[in-house]
Amino acid sequence: MYVLWALLPDECIRRLGIVWYPNREWAVLLPAYSVIIVLLTYFTYFSLALANTPAFSDPMAFIDAKAHIPALDGPDPYRRSNDPNVVPESYDIPIGIVNRVLYGPRKHRE
Structure with a gap:
């Protein structure tokens, strides 16, 4: 029609x-x-x-409210999992550690 x-x-x-x-x-x-x-x-x-969308410099760009970050008090949870008899807890790895593993130590500019 x-x-x-x-x-x-x-x-x-x-x-x-x-x-x-x-x-x-x-x-x-x-x-x-x-x-x-x-x-x-x-x-x-x-x-x-x-x-x-958060800015790239904002930590909320890569960490949300559901992130499971280990407590800072006590022994390092990442080193505790090196023991072969221990079942490690599940944690979100902080972005700083991920960057150090992927890209090596930070080089300072002179």
Whole structure:
């Protein structure tokens, strides 16, 4: 019906028995508005995702509230797991240790 209303001349539509219909400019405006609404929806969700993403320097970029970090008091939990008779506890490894293992010790610039 939409395509017939958009393409047929007024005389053909009246012969079909339809005496009232919206202005023809809506045949162009409805699809145009629909495309704009879809694009604005994508832009809005993309903007919200960018706004809620923490900065790279923020620790929340790689640690969340569910992280299981070992307590600092007592012996080092990472060294305790070297004993072959011990089943180590499950911990999230801090990013500093990961970087030292992957990239070596930090080199100071002179």
